[in-house]
Amino acid sequence: MAEALVELVGVEHSYKSKGGPVPALGPLDLRVDPGEFVVVVGPSGSGKSTFLRVVSGFEHPSGGAVRLLGRTPVPGRDVGVVFQQPRLFPWQSVGANIGTSLRWAGVPRADRPQRIVELLEQVGLGALGPRRTWEISGGQQQRVAIARALAAQPRLLLMDEPFAALDAMTRERLQEDVRTLTDDGTRGVVFVTHSVDEAVFLASRIVVLTDRPGRIALDLPVPLPRGAGLSADELRGSAQYAALRGEVASAVRAVAA
Ligand SMILES: Nc1ncnc2c1ncn2[C@@H]1O[C@H](COP(=O)(O)OP(=O)(O)OP(=O)(O)O)[C@@H](O)[C@H]1O
Numbered sequence: 430m431a432e433a434l435v436e437l438v439g440v441e442h443s444y445k446s447k448g449g450p451v452p453a454l455g456p457l458d459l460r461v462d463p464g465e466f467v468v469v470v471g472p473s474g475s476g477k478s479t480f481l482r483v484v485s486g487f488e489h490p491s492g493g494a495v496r497l498l499g500r501t502p503v504p505g506r507d508v509g510v511v512f513q514q515p516r517l518f519p520w521q522s523v524g525a526n527i528g529t530s531l532r533w534a535g536v537p538r539a540d541r542p543q544r545i546v547e548l549l550e551q552v553g554l555g556a557l558g559p560r561r562t563w564e565i566s567g568g569q570q571q572r573v574a575i576a577r578a579l580a581a582q583p584r585l586l587l588m589d590e591p592f593a594a595l596d597a598m599t600r601e602r603l604q605e606d607v608r609t610l611t612d613d614g615t616r617g618v619v620f621v622t623h624s625v626d627e628a629v630f631l632a633s634r635i636v637v638l639t640d641r642p643g644r645i646a647l648d649l650p651v652p653l654p655r656g657a658g659l660s661a662d663e664l665r666g667s668a669q670y671a672a673l674r675g676e677v678a679s680a681v682r683a684v685a686a
């Protein structure tokens with residue numbers, strides 16, 4: 430079997446607070462392989478962001494073991510992270526924002542201009558490199574955030590409700606682009622959302638978490654077709670999509686009850 434991107438064994442996490450420990454996550458076991466697009470759904474406060482922080486190494490779990498590419502995760506290494514808000518540097522142009530991520534990733538200065546062009550192209554922002562970050566729309570800013578996360582060519586991309594603040598049309602367009610990120614089978618994505626529609630559209634696998642502390646209530650493969658040349662509208666209109674949507678929605682209702 431190929432090496433797992435991420436492997437969690439008996440992972441749990443509690444936050445310390447004045448009133449005593451707050452159990453936020455687990456215990457849970459989960460393995461994510463290259464080519465998987467795992468979407469995590471769960472009630473507010475169920476530990477979804479905690480889960481991403483534990484996987485990225487920004488939070489050390491209170492119990493259990495996390496392996497990222499076979500090693501203990503180190504913050505800022507091996508994963509790209511996209512948050513709900515783009516968190517760009519307002520004093521830099523769009524291109525310079527991406528250039529900064531390339532510098533952090535150790536890409537030699539001479540190679541950066543070409544990589545910036547490629548990354549802008551990849552996220553559909555071709556000519557916007559010289560713009561300031563406040564001169565582009567919210568959806569375009571989120572595309573820059575995705576380009577920044579891809580700059581280090583991470584094997585694993587973690588996305589925490591990245592489209593929650595966007596209008597419906599921009600959101601659908603970005604979903605269509607992001608859905609292809611795992612197509613070449615080398616990368617994995619773990620994506621958190623509150624939207625069942627978004628989950629079914631994007632995922633190759635959906636994980637529903639219970640209420641806090643988040644444990645796995647449902648781990649469901651999504652057998653919808655993937656790959657180039659697919660019509661997003663046909664996919665969203667298919668009977669299989671509707672059936673999966675129903676199944677996930679009732680699982681989410683059950684854990685929220
Ligand atoms: N720094 C902290 N100190 C204490 N408790 C925390 C801390 N961060 C999160 N928590 C608690 O841990 C639980 C899980 O938080 P987390 O942010 O992972 O939830 P979430 O599933 O991402 O929620 P949402 O959907 O609202 O983003 C919550 O109940 C929260 O109150």
Ligand SMILES: [Mg+2]
Binds near residue numbers: 477479
């Ligand atoms: Mg969260």
